[in-house]
Amino acid sequence: MTIKLHNTLTRQKETFEPIDPANVRLYACGPTVYDYAHIGNARPVVAFDMLFRLLRLVYGEEHVLYVRNITDIDDKINARAKESGISIRELTEGTAEVYRADMAALEALPPSVEPRATENIAGMIEMIGTLIDKGHAYAADGHVLFSVPSMEKYGGLSRRNRDELIAGARVEVAPYKKDPADFILWKPSDDETPGWESPWGYGRPGWHIECSAMSARYLGEEFDIHAGGLDLIFPHHENEIAQSCCAHDTERMARYWVHNGFVTVEGEKMAKSVGNFYTVNDLLKDWQGEVIRYHLLSTHYRAPMDFSKEGLKEAKAALDRFYLVLRNVEVDELPDSKPDRHLVDALADDLNTPLAIARLHVLATEANKAPTRRKKAKAQAKLKASGELMGLFGSDPDAWFRWSSDAGESLSDADIEALVARRIEARKEKDFAEADRVRDQLAEAGIVLEDGAGGTAWRRG
RNA sequence: GGCCCGGUGGCAGAGUGGUUAUGCAGAGGACUGCAAAUCCUUGUACGUCGGUUCGAUUCCGGCCCGGGCCUCCA
Numbered sequence: 001m002t003i004k005l006h007n008t009l010t011r012q013k014e015t016f017e018p019i020d021p022a023n024v025r026l027y028a029c030g031p032t033v034y035d036y037a038h039i040g041n042a043r044p045v046v047a048f049d050m051l052f053r054l055l056r057l058v059y060g061e062e063h064v065l066y067v068r069n070i071t072d073i074d075d076k077i078n079a080r081a082k083e084s085g086i087s088i089r090e091l092t093e094g095t096a097e098v099y100r101a102d103m104a105a106l107e108a109l110p111p112s113v114e115p116r117a118t119e120n121i122a123g124m125i126e127m128i129g130t131l132i133d134k135g136h137a138y139a140a141d142g143h144v145l146f147s148v149p150s151m152e153k154y155g156g157l158s159r160r161n162r163d164e165l166i167a168g169a170r171v172e173v174a175p176y177k178k179d180p181a182d183f184i185l186w187k188p189s190d191d192e193t194p195g196w197e198s199p200w201g202y203g204r205p206g207w208h209i210e211c212s213a214m215s216a217r218y219l220g221e222e223f224d225i226h227a228g229g230l231d232l233i234f235p236h237h238e239n240e241i242a243q244s245c246c247a248h249d250t251e252r253m254a255r256y257w258v259h260n261g262f263v264t265v266e267g268e269k270m271a272k273s274v275g276n277f278y279t280v281n282d283l284l285k286d287w288q289g290e291v292i293r294y295h296l297l298s299t300h301y302r303a304p305m306d307f308s309k310e311g312l313k314e315a316k317a318a319l320d321r322f323y324l325v326l327r328n329v330e331v332d333e334l335p336d337s338k339p340d341r342h343l344v345d346a347l348a349d350d351l352n353t354p355l356a357i358a359r360l361h362v363l364a365t366e367a368n369k370a371p372t373r374r375k376k377a378k379a380q381a382k383l384k385a386s387g388e389l390m391g392l393f394g395s396d397p398d399a400w401f402r403w404s405s406d407a408g409e410s411l412s413d414a415d416i417e418a419l420v421a422r423r424i425e426a427r428k429e430k431d432f433a434e435a436d437r438v439r440d441q442l443a444e445a446g447i448v449l450e451d452g453a454g455g456t457a458w459r460r461g
Numbered sequence: 462g463g464c465c466c467g468g469u470g471g472c473a474g475a476g477u478g479g480u481u482a483u484g485c486a487g488a489g490g491a492c493u494g495c496a497a498a499u500c501c502u503u504g505u506a507c508g509u510c511g512g513u514u515c516g517a518u519u520c521c522g523g524c525c526c527g528g529g530c531c532u533c534c535a
Contacts, residue, residue, distance in 0.1 A: 043535065044535050158530080159465080231534055234530060235530095264528080299474070300474085303467070304527090310472080313485095354473095354483085355474095365499095436495070448497060448498090449497065450496090
């Protein structure tokens with residue numbers, strides 16, 4: 001089984017060859033915890049969770065190390081804490097906690113390590129010191145800056161040269177910069193902002209250095225895959241490469257760079273002013289996490305995707321179809337099964353999740369058409385194992401169909417079961433008018449009934 | 462201005478140098494007390510103009526349209 005990945009370094013799909021198959025190392029840029037995660041933050045998490053799951057399948061669960069950081073030192077955090085009158089620590093820990101819960105609801109596995117920037121300051125200071133020693137950085141006016149001209153190959157990932165950067169610069173160049181392209185490694189803090197003592201005075205790290213320091217600590221100087229959003233290619237990832245390669249004297253920081261495409265919401269760029277700013281936390285009030293996950297997986301991770309309520313409805317309908325297949329189990333226990341070969345092939349081909357989903361549908365149809373109980377159970381098991389590889393079908397089918405976004409406001413399970421029982425009685429008496437009346441009443445509350453051989457099943461539609 | 466992505470049938474969304482994607486929605490049928498679910502059948506595609514080719518939606522080039530990045534936005 002070989003995995004192919006689109007590598008931003010070469011802009012081509014390449015066969016993935018780990019440095020050490022017994023220790024496959026993946027790093028993804030995590031959130032800056034100043035606000036709840038929005039759907040644009042969720043996409044990379046789900047996409048790279050799929051990659052993590054695939055790597056675990058191919059190389060073994062014990063042989064994949066996935067690091068995703070939490071950025072808990074940042075000027076946006078400082079500003080947010082100040083305006084909401086809570087401490088920085090309260091803000092970052094509270095936000096991080098919600099983040100973990102939200103991502104878990106999306107069925108994203110927790111990363112192997114989730115380092116926080118504030119717990120890695122020493123490593124950053126050390127790295128900055130190394131960069132200064134090697135002539136790649138300089139202190140000026142309380143700041144430490146990376147000297148971009150000191151790196152011959154700067155710009156390789158984003159494919160820009162320094163002249164283009166300067167020509168395109170839209171921000172005023174700070175006076176302490178020797179070169180307009182230089183970027184901050186360390187900056188001074190005052191009494192209001194968090195800071196640490198350093199050889200260059202009391203201050204705090206720049207953004208890029210944290211990923212360089214943390215990836216080096218947990219994954220080594222050169223590792224396999226570095227993942228993140230498309231928008232991070234420049235400057236963030238470019239600068240990470242500069243810092244890491246110059247500090248470690250390496251050719252590469254990571255062998256493969258994978259980037260997810262952007263999300264629009266309801267056809268437009270997500271913005272609070274447009275009213276389409278969807279946070280995962282809010283969405284989870286109305287939709288099962290798996291529905292959100294499915295919607296995200298239904299577009300290839302590199303393509304731009306439009307996230308919409310309509311798309312969520314479609315995702316819900318599709319998952320209903322699968323859970324219907326999985327609910328209709330006629331044997332005591334499903335046999336053990338491996339994921340479908342074609343589905344794994346699709347995923348191994350640069351995470352082609354839409355094709356894999358199409359395969360799930362084919363497997364569902366096969367299960368529905370199976371002529372014998374045994375064959376049906378086998379097909380159902382295959383479907384379930386395949387979906388589970390993608391982080392789907394983790395719910396109990398009955399629980400899935402009972403799920404309600406407005407629990408308590410609508411009919412309770414007991415109410416529904418009482419009505420269903422009344423209708424069963426009516427049908428026994430051949431009082432179809434009464435049976436239909438009850439069914440209409442339930443339908444109005446969004447309950448769908450199915451009269452099957454084994455009795456009447458219900459679900460919230 | 463520079464760099465980089467996309468434009469597929471009513472919708473979502475894969476893929477391919479010649480042959481059915483898949484799902485939803487639509488139409489017809491089977492099943493059902495009627496439904497639901499399920500199964501069967503079925504229609505509508507590849508932005509535009511050129512080029513390469515026996516043949517292009519698929520490769521190449523121009524153009525049009527949309528999106529992203531160009532110093533801290535996933």
